[in-house]
Amino acid sequence: MPEWRLTRLRGEFCIAWEDERGQRRRYRLGTADAKEAARRAPARYSELTRPTGQNVAELWQAYTRDMEGRAVVETMRHTWKALEKRFGPMEAEAITIADCRAHVEERRGLRTKRFPKGIGDGTIHTELGHLRMVLLWAKKHKIIENVPAIERPAKPEAKDAYLTRIEVKALIEAAKTPHIALAIRLLIGTGARIEAALQLTWDRVDFARGMIQLRNPFDKARRKGRATVPMNDALKEYLKTAKGEAMTPFVIEWAGEPVKSIKRGLKSAGAAIKRPDVSPHMLRHSAAVWLAEDGHSMWEVSQFLGHNDIKTTTRVYAKFSPTHLRKLADSLSV
Template sequence: MKHTWKALKDRFGDRDGESITKEDCRAHTAERHKKGIADGTIHTEPGHLRMVLVWGEKNGLIAKAPPVERPKKPEPKNRYMTREEARKMLAEARTPHLRLAFHLMLATAARVTAILELTWDRVDLERKLIYLRDPSDAARRKGRAIVPINTTLLAVLKEARTGAMTDYVVDWAGQPVKSLKKGIATAADKAGLDGISAHVFRHTAAVWMIEAGVPMEEVSQYLGHKNSAITSRVYARYSPTHLRKAAEALDMGIYVVPSGSSEPAKENTK
């Protein structure tokens, strides 16, 4: 919310809440589009403005919260990495902190901010758990779960722990890392891959879990979603069994494959 307010305050900061109009919202959207801001971000900002106005109404600061217009929420991006592409990204991560960050994003499905804010006191190497949510942070953090550490990540973390120079898991030259954007872009360019961003790592992790048949509820918990309906809406189509029963219900039965056979389908003579 604090980050969002930076984008809203110039236009709405000194305004009386009830005076905000749809035209103001449209002007904000147009301005953000002109600056090249992502559609998802532009969709979120007016939503946060609406939350503040509704809060003001409930607490008697304004008589009524005005309607807030915002652009349609963009469709989820479909880009995710194959395992071969992920290996290429890891191979092109030439610095230890970048390689560690890539492993963390793939193995925890966490958002990049959660990875960069992760401190060693929330990494339990004995119990093999990572606590992505900082208990000392009173702010509500989107999608931060407690996730297990798999075998590969455990080895990577143990190696990183021996050379740690700060309390932060991902550090560089004795300082916490503020952004991975440039590092990801450089590695992707060297790997010959297009469309790779920090969010693609999270999306990739989710798709891999779904493709492996992990129950939607477990994937939802791993991603830190509030409920599995959110997860299902975005990721169900990646499940090998998604809509399979529905498709079979429409089968005319003209061709059959003998049970347990690898033979091509044959005409059903029954």
């Protein structure tokens, strides 16, 4: 929810908010039209609350406020927890490569239940990437003059592990609750990202046309990989059965409530079939591998997965296609 609200003053719309001291602030938007006021408000609020200081904490807060509604902001709530203690009080332009390296070493050495071997370089790469993104934004808005070098560990190669069709069938049979089994079928049948699958509502499942709209048309945030895809006959029948028993607008539900995570149920099923590495993303990856193995073009696979750039699809999945580089190999016959 925005930190500001629209109010009226003598017929004219204003933007109102409380500052960091709890004092009420109000600013005229120069219009009596509600739609125009709503259009002007976010940018004006961002401008009025732009930080006067230049430490990272202030810049981070200003950036997330300016980018409110975008998917990355939700992720940044988590990355900030890792960055805040070291970088929060620092002046942005004072950050050095030594500071970045110290952050990397500290995170690599942090042992948790979830990360018994320390935080991975992929996660650290993302954390420092978000820091650099905020600093670039600050320079663009002329809050700072220079962006210091932000050194990051190399981004790890994407994991190639995937499930075979036999393994997925076993995984479904090992699922202890119906909603986990349905989620597995949905993720495999659409190649959806887990967030899209858990947020899918029945009004976007078109049984007449046999299509599923993974993107919520009312959600203005930029979401990765949310295409409109056809459903196969088997998935359609399972979804029809689930729709007849549904208690909420959400496709994946349990005990009359929408489901926020399937990690525990999926891990349990994975352990039962001796695939403890199974994850929601592995199901999407497996779906893409199957499409490539069946010889579908990279353009079609890219469209199905909702990739913005076919280069990403080709780089990751072309090697699974039986036709990939086949003509070139045939040219080398002796």
